[in-house]
Amino acid sequence: MLHNKNRFFTALMALGFTASLAAPASAAVVASIKPLGFIAAAIADGVTPVEVLLPDGASEHDYALRPSDVKRLQSADLVVWVGPEMEAFLTKSASGLPAKKNLELAALNGVKPLLIRGAEEDEHHEEGHADHDEEGHDHHHHGEYNMHLWLSPEIARQSAVAIHEKLLELMPQSKDKLDANLQNFEVSLAKSDQQIGSELAPVKGKGYFVFHDAYSYFEKHYGLSPLGHFTVNPEIQPGAQRLHQIRTQLVEQKAVCVFAEPQFRPAVIDAVARGTSVRKGTLDPLGMGISLTKDSYVKFLSQLSSQYVSCLKGA
Structure with a gap:
């Protein structure tokens, strides 16, 4: 009788182990900030959950990662962020991620030609460099380009294509749904873009x-x-x-x-x-x-x- 019980528990444990191996099929995408989460949510809809690292009301300029954030990043299937010039707080954690889990939008080939130079390059500089010296080098503005990329509808579209590509590698079984999601996003974005153009x-x-x-x-x-x-x-x-x-x-x-x-x-x-x-x-x-x-x-x-x-x- 005892022998049968042991066999029963062994079988249960084996089942549990198999289930834990299958679990990553519905693992999460972690976006650094909410607007990137918006784009990811459109592509991942009905496929995998999306979470946002930065809480509402926090600033991407001076956020500090908590231990729970680091755990979320490490267990994520995909981390979506702009890049070290925007989310300096993510640079260290992202550098430890494998390439297939790390999507840095500013580094995408389709995005690089669309980057706009940052304000330090422009004409609002008559008051000298005093204010800029105080900024230090831990903020994203030390870079050459403005990194608020999510405010460009075209960069958002390029980002959606890149997220789709990464999720397709991770979850090939969801190809039809991911393809449909990307198509819906592109159609909806084009329509919204026209409406906003008329409104403005x-x-x-x-x-x-x-x-x-x-x-x-x-x-x-x-x-x-x-x-x-x-x-x-x-x-x-x-x-x-x-x-x-x-x-x-x-x-x-x-x-x-x-x-x-x-x-x-x-x-x-x-x-x-x-x-x-x-x-x-x-x-x-x-x-x-x-x-x-x-x-x-x-x-x-x-x-x-x-x-x-x-x-x-x-x-």
Whole structure:
């Protein structure tokens, strides 16, 4: 009798072992930030779960990984991130991942030609280099390019293609579903892109300031007219000379709007806009409050478009 029991337990353990071997079929994709999670969720819909590392309200500029985050990265089937110039906090963990698990979007061959140079290269530099020296070299802005890639619909499409390719390698049995998901994403993105283009057309010539230099890809794609930004790095307050420069342009009515962000509502924006007719709006470059579904990315772009329009058009 005892011998039979032992055989029964051995069989159970063997079954458990087989099940644990089969488990990775539904393993997770981990995206560094929410908008990358939106793109991944569209491709992985109905195939595998997607998680986002950065919690709502946290900034990709100064996040510190927790031990639980490191575990999630190590056990993920695929990690999707922009690259070390954006998520410096991920560089060490990502370098330990095998190539098939590590998708660095800024390094994709299709993305490299689409990169836009960062603000340190542009004309908003009259106040010298003092502010930039304080930034140190642990932020993404030390690089040559603006790394807010997810705000480009075309780079989002390239990213979706790359995620599809990686998941196909990992889960060839789900090819039909992955193919259909990619096709649906591309169709939905093209349709949304046209709608947003029409929505933004009436405000193309209206000048405005954004709080930080995050929106170049979106602005260039839709032909908007930014006058500049308060800061390159949202952790560093803009200098007095920069603020005076912006204030002068607001008083001369060159701008109709200044935009803050949900996680950065700096008093400097209120101070600079005080006594002028300029309107204040909020732009959300990370899609806080949007949950991960197959339609999240197009919702995110549409929300951003509405945020621009509501402030630039005014009542």
